[in-house]
Amino acid sequence: xxxxxxxxxxxxxxxxxxxxxxxxxxxxxxxxxxxxxxxxxxxxxxxxxxxxxxxxxxxxxxxxxxxxxxxxxxxxxxxxxxxxxxxxxxxxxxxxxxxxxxxxxxxxxxxxxxxxxxxxxxxxxxxxxxxxxxxxxxxxxxxxxxxxxxxxxxxxxxxxxxxxxxxxxxxxxxxxxxxxxxxxxxxxxxxxxxxxxxxxxxxxxxxxxxxxxxxxxxxxxxxxxxxxxxxxxxxxxxxxxxxxxx
DNA sequence: TAGGCCATCTGGTCCT
DNA sequence: AGGACCAGATGGCCTA
Numbered sequence: 001x002x003x004x005x006x007x008x009x010x011x012x013x014x015x016x017x018x019x020x021x022x023x024x025x026x027x028x029x030x031x032x033x034x035x036x037x038x039x040x041x042x043x044x045x046x047x048x049x050x051x052x053x054x055x056x057x058x059x060x061x062x063x064x065x066x067x068x069x070x071x072x073x074x075x076x077x078x079x080x081x082x083x084x085x086x087x088x089x090x091x092x093x094x095x096x097x098x099x100x101x102x103x104x105x106x107x108x109x110x111x112x113x114x115x116x117x118x119x120x121x122x123x124x125x126x127x128x129x130x131x132x133x134x135x136x137x138x139x140x141x142x143x144x145x146x147x148x149x150x151x152x153x154x155x156x157x158x159x160x161x162x163x164x165x166x167x168x169x170x171x172x173x174x175x176x177x178x179x180x181x182x183x184x185x186x187x188x189x190x191x192x193x194x195x196x197x198x199x200x201x202x203x204x205x206x207x208x209x210x211x212x213x214x215x216x217x218x219x220x221x222x223x224x225x226x227x228x229x230x231x232x233x234x235x236x237x238x239x240x241x242x243x244x245x246x
Numbered sequence: 247t248a249g250g251c252c253a254t255c256t257g258g259t260c261c262t
Numbered sequence: 263a264g265g266a267c268c269a270g271a272t273g274g275c276c277t278a
Contacts, residue, residue, distance in 0.1 A: 086256085093266070095253095120250085120252090121251080122251090
């Protein structure tokens with residue numbers, strides 16, 4: 001079931017960028033007459049944005065890519081070399097992004113065995129968000145309990161059920177949230193998480209949360225109630241930062 | 247075969 | 263000016 005592993009290995013996210021760039025660059029310098037080259041295709045006719053374009057169209061496109069000054073100064077090959085350089089940078093950027101995404105996957109409470117399908121990007125992000133919210137909630141609960149037990153009023157040291165109002169999950173919840181939630185349903189059975197077998201996710205079949213049969217996020221308080229200070233981030237589709245308004 | 251996921255290319259915009 | 267970032271387009275691979 002680990003098709004993704006082979007898939008990843010067979011299609012690396014960052015294939016020898018320098019080699020690709022250099023070989024393409026050599027081609028462009030030594031008598032290459034196409035408008036643009038790419039890692040996926042060597043001939044201009046196979047370039048996504050140039051399919052079906054005539055030579056004249058390609059030339060016009062190349063001209064549009066350059067400023068008026070560039071049109072005078074840059075040859076076609078030079079323009080192509082610039083394009084390849086930009087493409088290479090973009091590949092590297094996306095590769096770095098994927099590395100960061102892998103790092104995020106590694107710290108998620110999700111089984112990493114070979115039989116577990118790799119989380120998709122969107123699943124990783126959604127899972128991470130809920131995990132953060134869950135940990136925040138747990139931390140708040142811990143703080144509240146500590147203040148109750150050791151606080152000034154400390155008239156009762158016993159565990160009061162009401163202090164666990166939002167901790168409806170089984171297990172010694174208040175004690176060690178992270179540990180107790182390493183197997184928390186914030187992980188399994190999400191619609192976006194493709195567990196190898198339904199009903200028996202990577203963390204076991206005991207989890208009844210996170211959209212069993214619905215693909216929807218867990219409706220329980222632990223998963224759904226964000227701390228006040230992060231409530232503004234509750235939207236899955238986060239708007240762009242105000243400073244990044246375009 | 248349709249749909250999901252992904253890598254890549256590309257052009258535009260913003261930032262340094 | 264060059265680089266970073268972003269989003270749209272495109273095509274490949276894989277699974278149900």
